[in-house]
Amino acid sequence: MLTFHNPMHHLHAPVHEFFRGEKVACFETPARAEFVLAALQAGGHELREPDQDAASALAQIHSERYLDFLRTAWPQWIALDPQNEQRQPFPSVWPVRSLRSDIEPENFVARLGLYSMDNGSPLASGTWAAARAGADAAASAAHSVMAGARAAFCLSRPPGHHAGHDFMGGYCFINNAAIAAQTMRNLEADRVAVLDVDYHHGNGTQSIFYERDDVFFASIHGDPLTEYPFYLGYADETGVGDGAGYNLNLPLPAGSDAAAWFAALERACKAIGYVHADALVVSLGLDTFEGDPISQFSLTAGDFDRLGARLAALGLPTVFVLEGGYAAAELGDNAQQVLHGFER
Numbered sequence: 491m492l493t494f495h496n497p498m499h500h501l502h503a504p505v506h507e508f509f510r511g512e513k514v515a516c517f518e519t520p521a522r523a524e525f526v527l528a529a530l531q532a533g534g535h536e537l538r539e540p541d542q543d544a545a546s547a548l549a550q551i552h553s554e555r556y557l558d559f560l561r562t563a564w565p566q567w568i569a570l571d572p573q574n575e576q577r578q579p580f581p582s583v584w585p586v587r588s589l590r591s592d593i594e595p596e597n598f599v600a601r602l603g604l605y606s607m608d609n610g611s612p613l614a615s616g617t618w619a620a621a622r623a624g625a626d627a628a629a630s631a632a633h634s635v636m637a638g639a640r641a642a643f644c645l646s647r648p649p650g651h652h653a654g655h656d657f658m659g660g661y662c663f664i665n666n667a668a669i670a671a672q673t674m675r676n677l678e679a680d681r682v683a684v685l686d687v688d689y690h691h692g693n694g695t696q697s698i699f700y701e702r703d704d705v706f707f708a709s710i711h712g713d714p715l716t717e718y719p720f721y722l723g724y725a726d727e728t729g730v731g732d733g734a735g736y737n738l739n740l741p742l743p744a745g746s747d748a749a750a751w752f753a754a755l756e757r758a759c760k761a762i763g764y765v766h767a768d769a770l771v772v773s774l775g776l777d778t779f780e781g782d783p784i785s786q787f788s789l790t791a792g793d794f795d796r797l798g799a800r801l802a803a804l805g806l807p808t809v810f811v812l813e814g815g816y817a818a819a820e821l822g823d824n825a826q827q828v829l830h831g832f833e834r
């Protein structure tokens with residue numbers, strides 16, 4: 491499968507995050523993409539660097555002030571103290587209910603809170619460069635499919651599906667799947683379906699398209715009552731306004747088996763048929779894998795092949811966008827299985 495890989499991804503390399511008050515090593519690492527790149531290279535897939543500029547789709551998906559913040563965040567952090575080069579900024583205060591989110595405070599850490607949904611998405615010196623190049627990779631994959639390729643894979647990190655119109659979160663900064671869907675809309679596609687199979691609900695993608703009927707969003711994920719992102723992803727979220735009926739959440743209890751997962755996939759695929767989508771974006775999180783260190787579904791390599799085959803049967807021009815998946819050493823094989831199943 492034609493694969494657009496992000497040559498800048500390694501510039502986003504934060505060292506630690508927090509878990510239960512302890513500093514732990516980051517789960518979302520450059521090695522993840524390197525394992526996938528090696529597996530696809532070995533599998534004979536055609537690898538290319540991005541050849542499209544995502545600027546126009548970026549301006550449609552994210553707010554200008556959020557993008558300005560993201561682009562300038564690291565220099566502002568260093569300006570506070572040159573020693574910050576060795577430190578990672580984390581937000582410590584958020585504009586929750588009753589506080590004002592229309593104010594842009596001067597304090598950097600306060601602004602970081604304004605633009606973050608959690609304290610689990612550390613910034614690094616090259617976060618903007620890596621995420622911005624990832625948007626180009628997503629736009630490039632979308633362009634290639636609209637120009638006639640059967641499918642394309644956007645091999646990039648950091649991932650994107652938790653990032654909303656004006657916030658980062660869940661290791662995500664720019665919503666690559668939304669960039670791909672918007673790029674397809676800007677070309678020939680009248681309605682794009684985004685199918686999110688990451689273990690975690692794609693709250694950012696859902697919220698970006700929630701009032702739109704030209705992008706249908708469906709997600710299969712761990713029940714947010716117990717799983718991140720907790721505050722979105724419930725079955726009663728079906729869209730509003732023009733978007734009413736164009737959002738489908740299929741939460742499954744943590745620990746659900748492959749049979750339950752594929753039953754949900756069948757429902758999502760049926761819905762994609764009902765809405766007459768003419769193009770598909772797959773938010774391909776591989777953290778549904780049985781060996782994933784932070785997730786609790788139990789798909790195997792063989793199940794990923796089956797997933798790819800089922801998606802191919804939809805018969806739509808398809809862009810795959812890499813999202814999560816933290817069993818790094820197995821990530822390449824699992825991605826390769828999806829593409830193999832799709833192309834079988």
Ligand code: SP5
Binds near residue numbers: 662688690814
């Ligand atoms: C793109 C994506 O998959 N983002 C996931 C963000 C999850 N953030 C919460 C991580 C919590 C880590 N919990 C560690 C549990 C170890 N037993």
Ligand code: ZN
Binds near residue numbers: 777814815
């Ligand atoms: Zn995930």
